Amino acid sequence: RSPLAPPKTPNMAGALQDWLNHAVCIITNDGRNIVGNLRGYDQTTNLILENCHERIFAPDEGVEEVPLGLYIIRGDNVAVIGELDEAMSQALDLSAIRAQPLKPLVH
Incomplete structure (x- = not known):
């Protein structure tokens, strides 16, 4: 790499490539929490x-x-995406978790 070349910055495509065939958690702009395997x-x-x-x-x-089974989410509705730790997720007692639903994202 040339000393004058700008540093490489991580981008969404690189992260998504790493997460293919892994469990991910997505928060949508309308406040939904969706979990599934990124295909x-x-x-x-x-x-x-x-x-x-x-x-x-x-x-x-x-x-x-x-x-939801097989599901497609439009890119303009994705607020946050992250890799899900499946072992930690399975260990959660979801019946004991209480929380306010997320409000829709306001631009």
Whole structure:
């Protein structure tokens, strides 16, 4: 690398490539929490998830998991995406977790 070359910065495509075929957790702009295995993506961050479910949080009862199966999320609706630690996720007692649902993202 040339000493004058700008430093390489991480980008979303590089992170998504590393997470292919791994469990990920996505927070959407409308406040949904979706967990599944990342099977594909494109340059606009459209995501394809397999074995997917939505986690619905409520202040007065445990987390409800709604199965979604194979699911596509438009890239312009992705607020946050991260790799999910499957062992830690499976160890959670979701029925004991109480939380306010996330509010939609406001630009």
